[in-house]
Amino acid sequence: MSSSTDSPTLTTETTQLSPQPDTETAKPTKKITLKSSDNQIFEVEESVAMEFATVKSFFEDSPSTDTVPLPNVTAKPLSQVIEFCKEQIKFKANPDEAQKKKYNAEFVTEKSDKDLVDMIPVANYLEIKDLLDVLNQAVADRIENKSVEYVRSFFGIDNDFTAEEEAALRREHAWAYEGVDED
Amino acid sequence: MAAGKSGSFKMLEPCKPPPSKKPRKERNQGKSLGTTSSTEVMQREIWKEFPEDLFEAVIARLPVATFFRFRSVCQKWNSVLDSQSFSQHCAQAPQANPWFYTITCENVNSGAMYDPSLKKWNFYVCNPLTQSFKELPPRSVKVWSRVAVGMTLNSNAASGGYKILWVCCDGEHEVYDSLKNSWTRPGSMPSCIKLPLSLNFRSQAVSLGGTLYFMRSDPEGIVSYNMVTGVWKQSIIPAPHHLSDHTLAECEGRIILVGLLKKNAATCVCIWELQKMTLLWKEVDRMPNIWCLDLYGKHVRMTCLGNSGFAHACIKIETNEQASYLQCGEQGMAQGPWLYGATWEKAAMDCMRRCLQPMLDCYGLASLLFGGLDFMAASFCYYCINEVDDT
Numbered sequence: 404m405s406s407s408t409d410s411p412t413l414t415t416e417t418t419q420l421s422p423q424p425d426t427e428t429a430k431p432t433k434k435i436t437l438k439s440s441d442n443q444i445f446e447v448e449e450s451v452a453m454e455f456a457t458v459k460s461f462f463e464d465s466p467s468t469d470t471v472p473l474p475n476v477t478a479k480p481l482s483q484v485i486e487f488c489k490e491q492i493k494f495k496a497n498p499d500e501a502q503k504k505k506y507n508a509e510f511v512t513e514k515s516d517k518d519l520v521d522m523i524p525v526a527n528y529l530e531i532k533d534l535l536d537v538l539n540q541a542v543a544d545r546i547e548n549k550s551v552e553y554v555r556s557f558f559g560i561d562n563d564f565t566a567e568e569e570a571a572l573r574r575e576h577a578w579a580y581e582g583v584d585e586d
Numbered sequence: 587m588a589a590g591k592s593g594s595f596k597m598l599e600p601c602k603p604p605p606s607k608k609p610r611k612e613r614n615q616g617k618s619l620g621t622t623s624s625t626e627v628m629q630r631e632i633w634k635e636f637p638e639d640l641f642e643a644v645i646a647r648l649p650v651a652t653f654f655r656f657r658s659v660c661q662k663w664n665s666v667l668d669s670q671s672f673s674q675h676c677a678q679a680p681q682a683n684p685w686f687y688t689i690t691c692e693n694v695n696s697g698a699m700y701d702p703s704l705k706k707w708n709f710y711v712c713n714p715l716t717q718s719f720k721e722l723p724p725r726s727v728k729v730w731s732r733v734a735v736g737m738t739l740n741s742n743a744a745s746g747g748y749k750i751l752w753v754c755c756d757g758e759h760e761v762y763d764s765l766k767n768s769w770t771r772p773g774s775m776p777s778c779i780k781l782p783l784s785l786n787f788r789s790q791a792v793s794l795g796g797t798l799y800f801m802r803s804d805p806e807g808i809v810s811y812n813m814v815t816g817v818w819k820q821s822i823i824p825a826p827h828h829l830s831d832h833t834l835a836e837c838e839g840r841i842i843l844v845g846l847l848k849k850n851a852a853t854c855v856c857i858w859e860l861q862k863m864t865l866l867w868k869e870v871d872r873m874p875n876i877w878c879l880d881l882y883g884k885h886v887r888m889t890c891l892g893n894s895g896f897a898h899a900c901i902k903i904e905t906n907e908q909a910s911y912l913q914c915g916e917q918g919m920a921q922g923p924w925l926y927g928a929t930w931e932k933a934a935m936d937c938m939r940r941c942l943q944p945m946l947d948c949y950g951l952a953s954l955l956f957g958g959l960d961f962m963a964a965s966f967c968y969y970c971i972n973e974v975d976d977t
Contacts, residue, residue, distance in 0.1 A: 527640055535643070543647035551658050558641075560660050572658040579654035 435462075436470040437485075443478035447485055454488040456530030475528060480521040483514070487534050511541035516557070519545075548584040642666060646675035723768060736791030736798035738813045740765075749813045751791075751798055755782045761813065772816045779809060779820045789833040792841060799841060801834050808834070808841070808860075823865050826858060831888040843867055846888050853881040855888065 433449040437458070453459045458471050473481065487510055494503040511519070519542055526534040546554050555562060562569070573580065645653065645666055657664040666672045733752045740747045753759040757775035762768070775781065786801035793799075796814040801807075807822040825832070832845025841860040846853055858867035 523640055539640075539643045540647050542644045546644075546656075547649060547652050551655060554656055554659050558659075560663075562659075563661050564658065564664075569658050572664065576654040576657065579652070583655070 434469075437481065438470060438472045439476050439478040439481050440474050441477050443481075445478075445481060445485060447489075450492050451485060451488050454491060454531055455484075456532075457528060473529075476525050477521070480518070480525045483518065483522055484525055484529065484531065484534060486510075487537075488531065491533060507537045511537055514541070516545065550583050550586055553586045642669060642672040643675045646672060723762075734785045734787060734791060734800050736793060736800065736811075738793045738796050738798060740796075751811055751813065753783065753785070753800065753811070755785060757781050757783055759811070776818055779818050780805060783809065785809075786832075790835075792834040792836045794836055794839060794841070799834055801832075807865075821865050823860065823867060826856070826867050826869070829856075842870075846886060847872070848886070851883040852878060853884070853886045854878045 434446050435449050435452040435458070437445040437447060437452065439445065452462075452471070461471060462468060490506055490510075491503075494506075514522070519538055523535065523538050523542070526538055546557060549557070554560070564572070641663075645656065645663065648656065657666075733754050735750065735752045737748055737750045740749065747763065747765040749764070750762040751759060757779065759775070760769045760771050763770065775783075784802055784804040786803060789801040791798050791800050797810050797812045799808050799810045802809050802820075803825075805822050806825045807820060810819045810821070811817070812819075826843075826845070826847065828847050828849045829845045830848055832843055835842040835844050837859075843858040843860070845856060845858075847856045855873040856869055857871045859870045860866075861868050
């Protein structure tokens with residue numbers, strides 16, 4: 404056993420190396436180029452791109468393609484979405500629900516409202532269900548304890564009730580107006 | 587297909603999303619989201635164009651109190667309950683799924699349930715969220731007394747439908763299937779069920795999976811009916827000594843018993859869990875001693891509803907006409923925090939928040955049978971019905 408310690412060290416080093424960085428030195432995986440509406444180029448592994456149902460079905464239609472323009476997706480949310488999908492792929496390979504939950508929670512907590520607002524239509528357009536679930540829940544969590552007025556301004560919604568209508572609604576569900584955070 | 591398009595990229599033109607895309611997305615595509623600076627105005631603009639059903643997905647994930655509060659955001663949010671797509675989102679939103687089932691013999695606040703033109707009680711399935719209710723077709727048997735009722739969902743999906751069972755002390759029973767909108771009589775009870783069936787009408791029926799559980803006495807135990815296979819079973823389970831005012835409840839797939847232990851002048855609320863192997867009730871928790879002092883020497887009655895690890899008990903101390911309310915256990919009734927002495931509204935509210943939240947899951951398909959109205963009689967909260975008090 405002890406005599407063989409030297410050679411195994413070498414091999415473990417090399418095996419450790421390969422999964423670590425996803426550089427070109429790793430076994431060649433197909434790359435797909437995504438082009439955002441603001442002309443930023445994102446090169447992602449095929450597996451990541453396939454997380455986007457929209458892109459996936461695009462490829463099913465036109466398999467020879469290697470660049471996909473995403474005309475209604477800007478670079479910033481796209482990069483965040485890619486970041487999320489990369490992690491999800493790792494969890495697919497090594498299922499760890501607790502870690503996944505933790506990652507998903509952290510992913511959204513560090514995002515600004517604006518980030519979420521920008522990402523949701525992207526996740527929806529690209530049809531990334533897991534991400535959409537996480538984002539929608541995050542928005543719901545953020546407004547959960549907020550006032551009606553806050554929500555209106557958060558979403559830019561105009562109050563289209565008459566004063567009487569609104570008062571009636573508030574009376575009807577008066578119990579639901581307890582425990583609201585200060586705006 | 588798009589290969590003929592010009593441009594630095596040979597494929598996709600802007601509006602060549604997969605065929606499954608809905609028009610609203612194409613509408614969005616017209617906007618170049620990237621060119622404008624990201625200001626508050628911009629945010630407002632983005633949300634203005636935000637597809638309605640994406641809002642719905644967010645709203646579907648709100649707790650029920652928040653949901654009701656936000657109905658006054660705008661007309662659209664107020665009417666979201668009527669939207670079919672919202673129903674879909676609710677069905678998809680991952681939520682705990684507590685449901686309350688029981689029968690009620692109380693004529694409390696029941697205007698919506700009692701049909702004055704027919705001057706009779708009937709079965710209704712009500713959806714408190716839409717404040718709508720549906721009268722079920724008449725049963726083939728006109729048995730109106732000593733009937734226990736339970737309800738199961740076929741699946742979590744709004745379209746899955748539900749089934750309702752009524753069972754009478756003589757073993758007569760009938761199943762309503764919402765998908766067929768009709769009652770069927772699956773046949774007579776097997777001989778393993780001792781008749782007459784002395785059902786405990788104070789206890790709610792509990793639904794676990796596709797099976798309903800009813801408490802019975804003489805002999806003490808539980809009778810279950812599998813709504814999928816149509817199989818009746820009876821388990822003889824001796825009741826704890828000095829037990830009264832008890833009801834079944836459900837907690838994470840376990841069957842729970844909540845009741846009062848009365849011995850001499852002392853009264854305590856206790857929680858037991860059914861040991862499926864030994865068919866015995868094992869005490870898992872009881873109300874803290876200090877609160878039991880409040881009940882000492884008094885005549886105490888309790889009504890209780892419980893589901894999905896959450897029980898709400900209403901304790902009436904009858905000597906001085908004063909009612910106290912007690913609520914126990916979010917985290918599995920066994921370990922949950924005991925709250926005691928909460929005011930009527932507060933306790934009922936907290937209870938409803940939890941109990942009704944899942945209603946959003948299935949509100950599209952209506953709701954359930956539910957009672958204990960005496961402490962749940964707040965603005966919108968009750969569902970069904972049984973019939974005239976015969977106790």
